[in-house]
Amino acid sequence: MRLICIALLSVFVTSSAFAQRAIDFTANIEPDDAVIIAMRNTALPQAVRQAVGAEVATRLERGIGRAGFTGEAGATTSFLSGDAAFGEVHLIGVGEGDLTRRDWENFGGRAGSLAKASKATRVAVFANGSSSNAIIDSAFGSAVGQYSFDKYKSDPEVVTGSIVFFTQDIDAARNSYNAQRRHLADAVSWVRDMQSEPANILYPEEFVLRTRALFHGVSRVSLNVLDVRDMERLGMGAILGVGKGSERPPRILIVRYNGGPQDAAPIVFAGKGITFDSGGISIKSNDGMWAMKTDMTGAAVVMGAVSSLAKSRAPVNVIAIAALAENMPGGGAQRPGDVVRTMSGKTIEIMSTDAEGRLVLSDAVWYAQEQYNPILLVDVATLTGSVGRALGDEYAGLFARDDEIATRLTSAADVAGEDLWRLPLHPNHDAQIKSVIADVKNSNTGSPGASTGAAFIGAFIKPETPWAHLDIAGVSWLAEPAPTVPAGASGFGVRLLDQLARDSAQ
Secondary structure, three states: OOOOOOOOOOOEOOOOOOOOOEEEEEOOOOOOOEEEEEEOOOOOOHHHHHHHOHHHHHHHHHHHHHHOOOOOOOOEEEEEEEEOOEEEEEEEEOOOOOOOHHHHHHHHHHHHHHHHHOOOOEEEEEOOOOOHHHHHHHHHHHHHHOOOOOOOOOOOOOOOOEEEEEOOOHHHHHHHHHHHHHHHHHHHHHHHHHHHOOOOOOOHHHHHHHHHHHOOOOOOEEEEEEOHHHHHHHOOHHHHHHHOOOOOOOEEEEEEEEOOOOOOOOEEEEEEEEEEEOOOOOOOOOOOHHHHHHHHHHHHHHHHHHHHHHHOOOOOEEEEEEEEEEEOOOOOOOOOOOEEEOOOOOEEEOOOOOOOHHHHHHHHHHHHHHHHOOOEEEEEEOOOHHHHHHHOOOOEEEEEOOHHHHHHHHHHHHHHOOOEEEOOOOHHHHHHOEOOOOOEEOOOOOOOHHHHHHHHHHOOOOOOOOEEEEEOOOOOEEOOOEOOEOOEEOOOOHHHHHHHHHHHHO
């Protein structure tokens, strides 16, 4: 039997309101490690055999046979090794053939969940050893798969120790993970934290403060905030109208990262940031209203994506705009039947104060076009219940007038592991949003609701502006966990926008 020493290296810890094992890399295993192995079939991978030695490997294979493990993708089996070399053994099937980044991230997510529950101080993970991409993808999956939000629990879960990924080139793995994927994992966790916060804690001004902290000390980043006086000066009657019913004033937050050529036009991501949506005067029923604290997810997602890009020094110019307001039925709240004038000059008849996300975005996307002339404008919003009824929680809705833009987004989504399904934008939808007494109306537009919501935002997009709309209402909060997304806040969109920006920089 071989006793094997640990290789020491840096530990990467995400700064978030949850407990997780630190992520590390190693070229060896040591006594008392728990071991997690990616299995393509029932045969023990060569990297594991080399690490533990022939004698221990033979005993492991006997254990695998006794456990009845099949090696099917997603299958898991756990047993005690009964060997002094290490303790617990966990097998996770990944299937045979070519495995994608998503496959390895899902393996890492499952490994992270198993490691989090383990009593071992250190959990060693074998992602089939040879592929550096598999190792980094698995480490990322583990980071986001371990997430939980325990901030307000009196007796929160305590997780200690590390999860280490086996590799023959520690420095390369450490540098690769540290350069990019660690920042992406941190950004996803930050967004999930923001989604999980209650609305009495997180409101427009607090959102701004937390975003300032997120970008503190990050180079090539500038941050600007539009307050009520600024919005009045700019004629932003739509977002001001949404905020009138709350004691918490609205804000527009702009974060700009210049990582590309100085004279290159930016990509702009605009996010809906309703920190709580009561429905306003058109008040929602109590059933499920608690979840309306997550109506700021789009704003958090665009900030998280730019954070990942900026902290990893991606060679791209990108701007995140968060349209922040609280939609409440206070004495000053706008009413159904009111008419507001937007920054664009267009007027909106308020048919329902509960269709407020498209209102705040109408001013935000116009501001983005006037100020930055973006090469691509993508807005992200938990906009409609209709999109969830159409697509469930497997896909976000994608709307685009241009096929090439739609293809760019779906390609980025495929790589990032956050799926999109393109839904129609028909000329009839533009006709449906027309108002009798104003230019457009924000509700009572008929079906399909997700498409007419997109058409409404599209009414504030200049014909020459490359634009896409993402409706993430169905995927922003999951009732059932997925390998890299525990139940609850998903952070959906951070990985997608990060990949889209990187693709655009190539």
